[in-house]
Amino acid sequence: MASYLARRLIVAIPTLFGVATIVFFIVRLIPGDPARVMAGEAAGDDVVERIRTNLGLDQPLPIQYLRFIANLLHADFGRSIRTGDTTLNEILLRLPHTVELAVLATIIGALLGVTLGVVAATNRGKIVDVVASTISVSGMSLPTYWLGLMLVIIFAVNLRWLPASGAEDPRGVILPTVTLAALSTALIARMSRSAMLEVLGQEYVRTARAKGISGRWILFRHCLPNALLPIVTVIALQFGALLGGAVLTETIFSWPGMGRLLVDSIFARDYPVVQGCVLLFSMGFILVNVFADVLYAVVDPRIRY
Numbered sequence: 542m543a544s545y546l547a548r549r550l551i552v553a554i555p556t557l558f559g560v561a562t563i564v565f566f567i568v569r570l571i572p573g574d575p576a577r578v579m580a581g582e583a584a585g586d587d588v589v590e591r592i593r594t595n596l597g598l599d600q601p602l603p604i605q606y607l608r609f610i611a612n613l614l615h616a617d618f619g620r621s622i623r624t625g626d627t628t629l630n631e632i633l634l635r636l637p638h639t640v641e642l643a644v645l646a647t648i649i650g651a652l653l654g655v656t657l658g659v660v661a662a663t664n665r666g667k668i669v670d671v672v673a674s675t676i677s678v679s680g681m682s683l684p685t686y687w688l689g690l691m692l693v694i695i696f697a698v699n700l701r702w703l704p705a706s707g708a709e710d711p712r713g714v715i716l717p718t719v720t721l722a723a724l725s726t727a728l729i730a731r732m733s734r735s736a737m738l739e740v741l742g743q744e745y746v747r748t749a750r751a752k753g754i755s756g757r758w759i760l761f762r763h764c765l766p767n768a769l770l771p772i773v774t775v776i777a778l779q780f781g782a783l784l785g786g787a788v789l790t791e792t793i794f795s796w797p798g799m800g801r802l803l804v805d806s807i808f809a810r811d812y813p814v815v816q817g818c819v820l821l822f823s824m825g826f827i828l829v830n831v832f833a834d835v836l837y838a839v840v841d842p843r844i845r846y
Contacts, residue, residue, distance in 0.1 A: 546831065553827045558610075560823045561816070565609055568807075568815045569602070575622050575810035596622060609816070618820075619813030623806070628817040631802065636821075638708060639791070639798035643783035645718045650725025651776050657726070658733020658772075662741060663760065673730065680727025689720040689793040706795035717794040721787060725779045732775045736768035743767075769840045777833030781826040 576593035577584075593599050597608065612619060618628035661673035696716060697705035704710045740746065741764060749759045784799075791800035799818055806814035 546835070549831050549834070553824075553831075556827065557820065557823060561610070561613060561820055562606075564816050564819045565606055566602075568812050571807065571810060573810045575812060578810050579622060613820075618817040621806075621814050622811045623809045623814075628813045631814055632799065632817055632821055635797060635799050635802045638796060639784060639787060639800065641714065642717055642721060642787055642790070642796065642798060643780055645714065646721035646725055646783055647776065647780045649718065649722040650729055650779060653722070653726045654729025655733045655772060657730035658735075659737055659760070659765065661730070661734045662737035665738065673734070677727045677730040677734075680723045681731070683723065685720060685724065686789045686793060688723055689716070689790055692716045692720060693793070706793075708797055713794070713796075717787075717790050717796050720790050720793075721783055725776075725783070728779060729772065729775050733768070733772050736771045737764060740764045740768045766840070770837060773833055773836050773840060777829050777836070781829035784822060784825045784829070 574589070574593075576589045576596060576598060579592050580589045590599075597605060600608075609619075616629075618632075620627055621631050624631065657673045657676060661670045661677075664670045693705045693716065696703045703715055704713045705716075707713050746759060746764060749763060750756075787796075787798060788800035788804055790796070791798045792804055795801070799821070803815065803818045805811075806818065
C-alpha cells in the first residue's frame with residue numbers, strides 16, 4: 542500500500558505541473574489589465590505602468606512563466622494583486638468555509654443517496670422505486686443556481702426562517718449545504734440503485750434466500766458491502782467536485798469560501814490568487830481520489846495494491 546501511494550503521489554506531480562501551465566496561460570487570456578484595475582480608471586498611464594512593473598507584468602510572457610514555475614517549486618504562490626497579502630494566506634482564510642460546505646453536503650448526500658438507492662432497488666418496479674427515481678432525476682436536473690435562489694425566496698424572504706447569505710449566523714450554512722447536497726444525493730442514489738440491482742441478481746443472493754436467511758441480513762451483510770465500490774467512487778468524486786465546484790452556490794449565498802474568492806479574483810484580474818485556487822482544487826481532487834483507492838481496500842479485503 543505504501544509503495545502504491547508513493548507511486549500515485551509521484552504521478553500527481555506532472556499532473557499538477559500541467560494544470561499550473563494551463564491555468565497560467567488561460568488567466569492571461571482574460572480581457573483587462575490587472576494594473577489598470579488596481580490603479581483605477583482615473584489613474585494616469587505612468588501610474589499604471591509603474592504598477593505593472595512592480596507586479597512583473599512588463600516582462601515577456603515566457604519570463605513570467607519561468608518565474609511562476611520557479612516560485613511554485615519553493616511553495617510560493619505569489620501575492621494577491623488586490624490585497625497585497627500572500628496568496629496562501631488568502632486561500633487559507635477561505636478554505637475552512639468551503640471544506641465545511643463540502644463535508645456537510647457529502648455526508649447528507651451519501652446518507653440520503655444510499656438510502657434512496659437501496660430502497661428503490663429492493664422495491665424495483667413498485668411505487669417506492671418510482672418516487673425514489675423521480676427524486677433522483679429531479680435532483681440531477683435542477684440547476685444549482687435556480688435551486689439556491691428558490692430556497693432563498695422560500696425560506697429566507699417569505700418564511701424568514703433562515704438567513705439568506707453570509708456565515709455570521711450559524712444557520713447560514715443550512716441553505717448552501719442543502720443546495721449542494723441535492724445534486725450529490727441524486728447522483729449517489731442513481732449509482733446505489735444500479736449497484737444494488739446488479740448485486741441482488743447474483744447467484745449467492747439467491748442461494749442465501751433459498752437457505753432461508755432473513756432478507757435484512759442478506760441486504761446488509763451480503764448485498765450492500767459488495768455494492769459499495771462504485772458507491773464509494775461516486776461519493777469521493779462528488780466530494781472532490783464540491784471542493785472545487787461550489788462557485789455558484791457560494792456566490793448566490795455570499796458564502797466566504799474558495800468559490801467566491803475565485804470569482805472575485807477573476808473579476809479583479811488577480812492572477813496569483815486565481816492560479817493558487819485552481820492548483821489547490823486540483824491537488825484536493827487528486828488527494829481525494831487517492832483516498833478513495835485506499836478505501837477500496839478497506840471496503841473489499843480482496844483488493845491489494
